[in-house]
Amino acid sequence: MTVLLYISNLIIPLTFALIIAYGYTKRVDLYENFIVGAKDGMKTVVDILPTLIGLMVAVGVLRASGALDYLSALISPLTVYLGYPTEAVPLTFMRLVSSSASNGLLLDIFEKYGPDSYIGRFVSIMMSCTETVIYTMSVYFMSVGITKTRYTLPGALIANLAGIIVALILTNMLFA
Amino acid sequence: MLNYIWGGMIVIGLVVGGITGRMQEVTNAIIDSAKSAVTLCITMLGVMSMWTGLMRIAEKAGLIESLSNKMMPALRWLFPEIPKNHVAFRHIATNFIANILGLGWAATPAGLKAMNELQSLNRDSNTASDSMCMFMIINMSSLQLVTMNIIAFRSQYNSANPSEIIGPGLIATLGSTVAGVLAALLLRKKRARP
Structure with a gap:
């Protein structure tokens, strides 16, 4: 299992090596394209800053008021029974609906428990293998006027649930 | 919402x-x-810009096209309804590859074009076709290999090793996508249209 952690350390340098080598053989202007791409990335980050401010404030209010703790206390009998981290429940549901709101909740968990805690590691992996199902479905199907989506939602929920279960198992195996 | x-x-x-x-x-x-x-x-300005800069090199070097071509046999198996050499395949491939590489800005336009083409092949314009269901389920099963924004978040909150979640994340992403494909295949059989 520790080979997975070894892979984690290798992926980013390996991606650099492969893309630079690939770009070199295709005779692409490496540095110039890097700069243009980095500038695009900066724009993306600046564009998400307002949503991040809005949602981090909203989550901050929820946290400071004690509402998140009450919610956790309320659902903890069920989550303890299922073996699921209680603090991750609001994030898990929000993840299906909105990526900016779920980022707000993710950062709240990092702030409160730290990214290297058991829960911090679990939600990091969980966020890497799930999608904003509800949002994506509405954008894509609305664009072509489909109203009957048949088995898309159950299928997507099964996929996301499988990802969450694998994330939980791996967190327990690697970090518990 | x-x-x-x-x-x-x-x-x-x-x-x-x-x-x-x-x-x-x-x-x-x-x-x-x-x-x-x-x-x-x-x-995030630092981490994300570094990553999008690198990905721009990959994009300009034609990595998306070359990976799309390698994907074709798998796509023909996943989407038996789509006629051979139909342009829908290209958009689907671009969407999947861009998602895998984490290029959101390239993934969404290609995905919407793919839906458009699938709609032109659809017999009932209100109801999703099997190809649409399969495409959407895979698309929403999370394909991205390296979630750089999560790594940036972890780094901001002083993780000792922000990238340690990449390996387990890869396996979990693979698990969700395999589960999505299996679910789509099973549900397709179960809910076959008359």
Whole structure:
């Protein structure tokens, strides 16, 4: 299992090596394209800053008021029974609906428990293998006027649930 | 949708804070959260720009096209309804590859074009075809290999090893996508149209 952690350390340098080598053989202007791409990335980050401010404030209010703790206390009998981290429940549901709101909740968990805690590691992996199902479905199907989506939602929920279960198992195996 | 979520979160927080008498904490949280959103963005500016810069090289070198071609046999198996050499395959491949590489800005336009082409092949324009269901389920099963924004977040909150989650994340992503494909195949059989 520790080979997975070894892979984690290798992926980013390996991606650099492969893309630079690939770009070199295709005779692409490496540095110039890097700069243009980095500038695009900066724009993306600046564009998400307002949503991040809005949602981090909203989550901050929820946290400071004690509402998140009450919610956790309320659902903890069920989550303890299922073996699921209680603090991750609001994030898990929000993840299906909105990526900016779920980022707000993710950062709240990092702030409160730290990214290297058991829960911090679990939600990091969980966020890497799930999608904003509800949002994506509405954008894509609305664009072509489909109203009957048949088995898309159950299928997507099964996929996301499988990802969450694998994330939980791996967190327990690697970090518990 | 976000209208209700955002408004709801704040109203619930204010009401609960009022009842529990934690208005001082709530006030501090409003100020501090807004501040930490900005410091977080400064970290993200560095990490995300580095990554999108690298990905731009991959894009310009034609990595998306060359990987799409390698994907074709798998796509023909996943989408038996689509006629051979139909342009829908190209858009689907571009969407999947861009998602795998984490190129959101390239993934969405290609995905919408793919839906358009699938709609032109659809017999009933109100109801999703099997190809659409399969495409959407895979698309929403999470394909991205390296979630750089999560790594940036972890780094901002002082993780000792922000990238340690890449390996387990890869396996979990693979698990969700395999489960999505299997679910789509099973549901397709079960709910076959008359």
